[in-house]
Amino acid sequence: MFCSANWPRFAARLSVIASLGFLVSPIPSSFAHQAKSxxxxxxxxxxxxxxxxxxxxxxxxxPEGYVIVGTGEVLAYKDSRVRNSPDGEYHWCSVGGANNTKTVCLFVPPKSY
Structure with a gap:
């Protein structure tokens, strides 16, 4: 049976356990990750x-835009999902990072003239 005299010790242990749970919890998905560069x-x-x-x-x-070869999806050159690549490489962002889902963003290298 729980004794009210033990409450302060129990509360302190519970606080420590809750703090540790926060420290080891996964990083929130609102943090972006980095490209290799x-x-x-x-x-x-x-x-x-x-x-x-x-x-x-x-x-x-x-002529109609960028084609994701693996899915056949076409993004018009003026599509808002098409963005300039800061490192001059192609970077593809797809739903869940899967190779068979729709494009979230496509980073493209600058056109060379």
Missing amino acids: GWKYPISCCSGIDCREVPNKAISER
């Missing part, structure tokens, strides 16, 4: 797992 993906594009650098052959350019 060190720049951070915007939170609007990434929930910590959605973005990654992809090889040039994963994205093709057609």
